[in-house]
Amino acid sequence: MSIDKSMNVLIVDDYKTMLRIIRNxxxxxxxxxxxxxxxxxxxLAKLRAxxxxxxxxxxxxxxxxxxxxxxxxxxxxxxxxxxxxxxTAESKAENVVAAKQAGVSNYIVKPFNAETxxxxxxxxxxxx
Amino acid sequence: xxxxxQTMLEARLAAHRQAQPTAAKIEGVVRSVISTMRGxxxxxxxTLLAEVxxxxxxxxxxxxxxxxxxxxDITDSHIPSATDELDAIVEHTAxxxxxxxxxxxxxxxxxxxxxxxxxxxxxxxxxRIYEACSFQDITGQRINKVVFTLKAIDRKVxxxxxxxxxxxxVLQPSASMLDVSLSDESGLxxxxxxxMSAMGQSDIDKLLASFE
Numbered sequence: 252m253s254i255d256k257s258m259n260v261l262i263v264d265d266y267k268t269m270l271r272i273i274r275n276x277x278x279x280x281x282x283x284x285x286x287x288x289x290x291x292x293x294x295l296a297k298l299r300a301x302x303x304x305x306x307x308x309x310x311x312x313x314x315x316x317x318x319x320x321x322x323x324x325x326x327x328x329x330x331x332x333x334x335x336x337x338x339t340a341e342s343k344a345e346n347v348v349a350a351k352q353a354g355v356s357n358y359i360v361k362p363f364n365a366e367t368x369x370x371x372x373x374x375x376x377x378x379x
Numbered sequence: 380x381x382x383x384x385q386t387m388l389e390a391r392l393a394a395h396r397q398a399q400p401t402a403a404k405i406e407g408v409v410r411s412v413i414s415t416m417r418g419x420x421x422x423x424x425x426t427l428l429a430e431v432x433x434x435x436x437x438x439x440x441x442x443x444x445x446x447x448x449x450x451x452d453i454t455d456s457h458i459p460s461a462t463d464e465l466d467a468i469v470e471h472t473a474x475x476x477x478x479x480x481x482x483x484x485x486x487x488x489x490x491x492x493x494x495x496x497x498x499x500x501x502x503x504x505x506x507r508i509y510e511a512c513s514f515q516d517i518t519g520q521r522i523n524k525v526v527f528t529l530k531a532i533d534r535k536v537x538x539x540x541x542x543x544x545x546x547x548x549v550l551q552p553s554a555s556m557l558d559v560s561l562s563d564e565s566g567l568x569x570x571x572x573x574x575m576s577a578m579g580q581s582d583i584d585k586l587l588a589s590f591e
Contacts, residue, residue, distance in 0.1 A: 266516050266519065268473055268476050268477060268480070268512070268515055268516065269513065269516045271477070271480055272480065272509050272512055272513055272516075275480070275483070275484065275487065275505075275509050276506065276509050276510075278487070279487070279502060279505070279506055279509075311520070340516070340517055340520055340571035341571075342571075342577045342578040342579075342583065343578070344578060344586060347578070347583050347586050347587065348586070351586075351587060351590050357587070358583055358587060359580065360577075360578065360579070360580050360583055361513060361516060361517060361571070362510070362513045362514065362516075362517055363510075363513070363580065364510045365506045365509070365510060367580055
């Protein structure tokens with residue numbers, strides 16, 4: 252199944268350097284329409300105002316965490332099917348389970364490489 | 380007489396239980412116990428009295444040790460200085476990382492003008508630099524955990540000193556202590572785990588697959 256790489260991707264992280272890294276890695280795998288948000292609240296506002304084919308979010312943010320953002324997305328009738336990848340340094344099993352129970356599409360643990368990012372995006376978008 | 384003293388002591392002990400225990404209050408209880416033990420003492424009461432006296436000496440020694448700690452230096456200077464140094468490390472590494480990323484983005488731009496193997500080689504190189512630069516996020520999170528721990532220690536030390544200061548000047552929390560509130564962090568997680576205790580991506584993939 253071919254993936255539409257012209258889709259809008261929203262990346263969410265409170266660390267601007269990390270946003271820059273993910274944006275550049277996405278660019279290298281030909282996702283050029285990338286928007287950024289620095290916390291869950293800003294991300295939710297952008298998602299509700301726009302049309303996004305994929306969300307890639309960090310977990311540890313304030314005031315709204317990545318997990319809370321995921322729960323909000325899954326509770327929103329228009330957004331609930333949006334693919335959502337969590338990228339986080341949290342690698343405890345209970346975190347992964349909590350994210351899965353909240354409806355995460357995939358989970359990438361930091362530090363990650365470009366190949367992992369590409370593979371998870373293809374897997375998630377291939378299931379849409 | 381003995382019963383009356385015992386009743387008074389129990390009443391004082393009950394009052395102390397209601398209040399915040401301080402070294403002064405503990406000393407008061409010890410003195411009350413000793414005052415009920417005047418007169419002829421049995422062997423059992425003598426042993427008890429010796430233990431109470433030992434407790435009093437231990438409290439006095441603890442107070443002396445805490446006074447010798449020079450906690451003002453720790454809370455007003457050492458810990459704030461250490462946290463400032465760590466904050467500066469995060470700031471400098473972030474700045475250096477952004478400089479590296481800027482150069483990398485320039486190289487990416489050049490790669491679009493190249494063809495074939497040269498473009499691919501340059502792209503592979505810049506990808507590896509982007510991947511490596513994510514160290515800054517991880518080290519930043521680790522350092523923030525250390526800063527948070529130092530501030531928690533700062534708070535605990537001040538609390539112990541104020542508990543034992545008994546009428547002397549009670550230490551006020553330093554500015555760095557007031558910055559920290561556990562409730563503010565309650566929604567957050569623990570940050571990166573140490574490599575020996577962390578799950579790898581393949582473990583996480585297996586765990587996720589177990590739900591399917």
